Amino acid sequence: MISLILATALATAGFTTTPLVSLPEPGGWDYLAFDEASRRLFVTRGDHIDVVDVDAAGAVARIEGLKGAHGVALVPLQQRGFVSDGKTDKVLVFDMTTFKTVSVISLSGKKPDAILFDKASGHVLAFNGDSHDASVIDPTQARQIGSIELPGAPEFAVSDGIGHVFVNLEDRNALTRIDTRSGKVDGTFDLAGCKAPSGLAIDSIRHRLFSVCENEVVVITDAASGRQVATLPIGKGADAAGFDSRTGRVYSSNGQSGTLTVIEGDGADHYRVTATVPTQRSARTLALDERNGRVFLSAAELSPAPEGKRPTMVDGSFRILTVSSSPGAGK
CATH class of the missing domain: 2.130.10.10 (YVTN repeat-like/Quinoprotein amine dehydrogenase)
Structure with missing residues (x-):
């Protein structure tokens, strides 16, 4: 219907x-990411990323080599994209022009999910659901350079562009704030009435x-x-x-x-x-x-799904x- x-x-x-x-x-599927300059939409599909030209309304490329794609962070100045792969504890790096894989970064954290680029620090942060931390990645070197311990299980994250990143803590019904220049949490706020x-x-x-x-x-x-x-x-x-x-x-x-x-x-x-x-x-x-x-x-x-189970696509x-x-x- x-x-x-x-x-x-x-x-x-x-x-x-x-x-x-x-x-x-x-x-x-999971997160969507859009690059306004190139008019490309990056669609996570588990074992690959579909790249869609939104003005032409068609798929133009496919990024492969993944097992559990969750999020995509874009670094336009370097023309690089970073994909969190929750099943391998890695981040795949691709060229935003050719859509070819450039490198794969192994993380110390477990089950990376949300991922973003923070302009103020110049770093990519991958948020790890199982290890309750954020992996700090230098996008120029394409390697992890640090880790930030979090006071709960991270979900989606955003940057204010001037030195702070915020992330929801799903298991604590709270929101935490990271000072990206010091690489430390500098505040956690309860979300009253939120589950x-x-x-x-x-x-x-x-x-x-x-x-x-x-x-x-x-x-x-x-x-x-x-x-x-x-x-x-x-x-x-x-x-x-x-x-x-x-x-x-x-x-x-x-x-x-x-x-x-x-x-x-x-x-x-x-x-x-x-x-x-x-x-x-x-x-x-x-x-x-x-x-x-x-x-x-x-x-x-x-x-339709049996009681207690998820519906299938x-x-x-x-x-x-x-x-x-x-x-x-x-x-």
Whole structure:
């Protein structure tokens, strides 16, 4: 049914959901990463990365040599990408122009998941779920140069670009802050009312953090003080959040509900849900194209599962969706 609906597009409150490209190979998926300069979307697919030209709406390359791809960090000045491979405790480095593998970095940490590039320190950080630490990588040398112990199990992470990285702690219902110049944790903030935070986004101008939680809320935190600013409802099964600096919108992709929650801010301390956009059940991760005001979502049709088990993906159904908006949408 969802295929027929999306063939003609779903629209609500000025937002429209449409299919972008089909990537029918089997396999799971995790984070999305978008390079606005090259217009390339990097789609993690377990044992490989699909590279999609979003303007041409087609796959242009495939990065192989992985076993459990989770996240992609991009370092544009060096034209290098870094992929966390949770099943091998390694990071694969690829050329952003040719998409060929350049090297593979063995980590001291266990089960790398989230990964990002921090401009202030010039380092790539891979967050290790099993060893509760972050591996610090020198992207020029393509090697690990240090490790940062974390006070819990890390989930998604973001950088403010001026010396701090923030990461959700899933097992502690908390958020921790790393000073990337010293390489040490310099604050941990409780996320009251939040269970198992996963996706995280940042408004670097207003210094606000947006943690999406398993119990269908997003908690908004002051990045400087750790003060909890607001808690708002979202859909079920959120695994990613995004902040569009051009529109000021916050997004939560809710995989079990099959919706995208849109949040607007009235100043730094007042937020409200302005739209709940139908997407597709399973669309839990996202990336933003701020130039065109689009949200990319990865999704697949799911078969019913026996009680207590996860549903399985229908073969050939994996695709990338886009949510776009008209002027004044969600107001």
